[in-house]
Amino acid sequence: MTESLKNKCNSSDKNMLESDVVKLLSNLGVNFDNMLKCGMYMCICDESEKKEIETKFLEIMEKQIKNPNVSTLLISAIVMDERGRNGGLPFDYDSDPTYIYADEVIGMAIANEIAGTKATFNFKWYDAKKPGIIGKLDKEGYMFLDDAVAGFVSGCMSKVFE
Secondary structure: OOHHHHHHHOOOOHHHHHHHHHHHHHHOOOOHHHHHHHHHHOOOOOHHHHHHHHHHHHHHHHHHOOOHHHHHHHHHHHHHHHHHHOOOOOOOHHHOOOOOOHHHHHHHHHHHHHHOHHHHHHHHHHHHHOOHHHHHHHHOOOOOHHHHHHHHHHHHHHHHOO
16 A cells, blocks of 8 residues: 555544545546546436436535445555555456456445445446446456446435435
């Protein structure tokens, strides 16, 4: 783990941790704007509903990024990718082997934490289609973060329709 990530994860200031998750994601090219685009790409709705859905989706993302279970799982995905890229996992990270499903478990856990079972099913759709930032992360070899972001987006989008 990098020294800066260690320092951020050792912080006891809750507000600092919340903003650090956003910064950690941003450093990897993930932000609310591209997650919004990703969510809306998969949204099946009337054109007249889009603005309201976008507004609600952003509000939910801003709330859920502060959820300590969600932020901890996002940090876990970032750390796991970092370890994997440095050869620190007990499998060939670069080959993204099919027998490793911990990455999907992280994504499903995030989705479930945000909006329950319906979000877990929605996660599978986002994971399979890999729209926007999810596909970009996958192509860049982020084995864990692509699924974590898919879980976050699918969970927040599912919450919009409750």
